[in-house]
Amino acid sequence: MVNPIRFGGIASGLDTESLVKQLVSAEKTRVDKFTQQKIWKQWQQNAYNETNKTMANFILDTRKNLGLTRTTATGTLVSGSINNVDWVKKASSSSTAFDVTASANAPSGLVNIKVNQLAKGANVSSQRDLDSSLTAESIIGAGNFVDGKATIKINNEDIVLESTDTLSIIAQKIRVAAPELNASYDSGAKRFFMSTKNTGEEATISFDNDAAKSLMLGLNFVDETINDIANIPAADSTRTGQAALIEYNGGTPIKYQSNNISINGLNLTLKAETTAAEAVSVDTDVDGAYNKIKEFVDEYNKLIDGFNSKLSEKTYRDFHPLTDEQKEAMSEGDIKLWEEKAKSGLLKDDETITSIMQTIRQDLYKPVFNSYRLDMTEEQKKSETIGSIYDFGITTGSWRDNGKLTIDETKLKDALRNDSEKVLNTLFKTSDTPEVTINKDDTPEQRSAKQIQIDKRKSETGAFNRIFDNLTSGIKNIVDKSGPGSESALLRSVKSNILIDYVTSGYRSAIDKDVSEIDKRITRETERLASLEERYWKQFTALEKAMSQMNSQSSWLSQQFGGGQQ
Numbered sequence: 001m002v003n004p005i006r007f008g009g010i011a012s013g014l015d016t017e018s019l020v021k022q023l024v025s026a027e028k029t030r031v032d033k034f035t036q037q038k039i040w041k042q043w044q045q046n047a048y049n050e051t052n053k054t055m056a057n058f059i060l061d062t063r064k065n066l067g068l069t070r071t072t073a074t075g076t077l078v079s080g081s082i083n084n085v086d087w088v089k090k091a092s093s094s095s096t097a098f099d100v101t102a103s104a105n106a107p108s109g110l111v112n113i114k115v116n117q118l119a120k121g122a123n124v125s126s127q128r129d130l131d132s133s134l135t136a137e138s139i140i141g142a143g144n145f146v147d148g149k150a151t152i153k154i155n156n157e158d159i160v161l162e163s164t165d166t167l168s169i170i171a172q173k174i175r176v177a178a179p180e181l182n183a184s185y186d187s188g189a190k191r192f193f194m195s196t197k198n199t200g201e202e203a204t205i206s207f208d209n210d211a212a213k214s215l216m217l218g219l220n221f222v223d224e225t226i227n228d229i230a231n232i233p234a235a236d237s238t239r240t241g242q243a244a245l246i247e248y249n250g251g252t253p254i255k256y257q258s259n260n261i262s263i264n265g266l267n268l269t270l271k272a273e274t275t276a277a278e279a280v281s282v283d284t285d286v287d288g289a290y291n292k293i294k295e296f297v298d299e300y301n302k303l304i305d306g307f308n309s310k311l312s313e314k315t316y317r318d319f320h321p322l323t324d325e326q327k328e329a330m331s332e333g334d335i336k337l338w339e340e341k342a343k344s345g346l347l348k349d350d351e352t353i354t355s356i357m358q359t360i361r362q363d364l365y366k367p368v369f370n371s372y373r374l375d376m377t378e379e380q381k382k383s384e385t386i387g388s389i390y391d392f393g394i395t396t397g398s399w400r401d402n403g404k405l406t407i408d409e410t411k412l413k414d415a416l417r418n419d420s421e422k423v424l425n426t427l428f429k430t431s432d433t434p435e436v437t438i439n440k441d442d443t444p445e446q447r448s449a450k451q452i453q454i455d456k457r458k459s460e461t462g463a464f465n466r467i468f469d470n471l472t473s474g475i476k477n478i479v480d481k482s483g484p485g486s487e488s489a490l491l492r493s494v495k496s497n498i499l500i501d502y503v504t505s506g507y508r509s510a511i512d513k514d515v516s517e518i519d520k521r522i523t524r525e526t527e528r529l530a531s532l533e534e535r536y537w538k539q540f541t542a543l544e545k546a547m548s549q550m551n552s553q554s555s556w557l558s559q560q561f562g563g564g565q566q
Contacts, residue, residue: 035323049486052485057490066082067086082104083265087291095279097271110280130190130219149163154208155204203241244256250277363458363470368461370384387426
């Protein structure tokens, strides 16, 4: 809609436009109030999203540091067990035939390892020189080509060769068709090489048709006395790798398809065969385990410090968000200082974050059970209890510490030295009880049954894993309140289905809904102000018209009276 051009004050001499602006401005305070409410809500939303980002990074970073997750070559996060971490036990050996590390579940003591055989892959190479000018046709013979093309079958894969293909191109086509194989031509050595990428008895190189066997002859893969594919031994046309064989503590040989093996908590990289058993010593790495636990506690305390800082941040009630008009009258420096005050206390005494902290604290001190049922007797609970964190010196400090953890170094190291398995299970045990979620449409009976299962799962979960679980639940609660912001991928790295409720709700959080309602109020109020402005203009226009008529009458009277005097 085109705004009409208005002229005021012609008859009255009033600055009509200025007067209308002042009158409307007096009514505009409600729009400004709603706008400030909207800005404050958006600031709070950003504060919540930053809190979620902090919690997500804490979970991901500490779990990675503890070895509870690892990143694959494709960038995927994979969860692991505390039993597989390498910082609890240490293994030492003077052997040069293998490298060895110990997982947390490796039994302490001496172990004897004998390497009878290394795992190998299949391989084949030219027995005599090959000229780099050779082509596919000259290698396998013109009789294998039809219309300039020949199909060789290697590892049951069809590979189409052109008659003019060079040795390097042949190698490239083999690698593409059979990616489990290495294939190359070395022009310096004048030899063609093929090998499997994996080791073991399933690692094979097979030449499966006559054209492929002709390739074997042409690449000098067989003895020079063989000049016909019919005479190629079966063992030559199918090359197979071999498995590794080791003896553990004098037992019968155990077969592995790789030289990287795990046995009874030991991780071995085999490098050479041995003529006799060689000793490996396994013991608890008390200092290493203590340092990992302390690193986790230090990071946890930083997280709690951040929470406490936000919850206790001072609120400046006289500093409201600035409107655009207010910013126009201020310098950038003044705006920055003002907004620092206005943004202070966005999460002061926040119920959601306070609830997260309270739940974490409550669950930290509850005992961890091997197995748990709601109807267990005290005697059964006692027999199924693994322990609590205060058993080995991890406690909350004084009330001034607001939930931060402290470690009694001597007590924790003694516990690790005497029973590291108990310490690890108390901190990091995972429950086999399936995870369930209470839904809004569940019946009271369903809610009750699910709550029993949730309590069982929590009772069977280690104290530090409870921290992860409660933070994950807290992230989900904040997403329901404020949305994921720009961190959807990060939050899904914590738990793949963490945004499911947000998605099914139509991608609208509680704050999004609040902002939408405020926008509606702003729109209604803006429309009311536009209508009010129009009414004021009509009133002033009527005034101008009346003033104009009065002025005309006054002028006419003056003329009449003036005209009668001679």
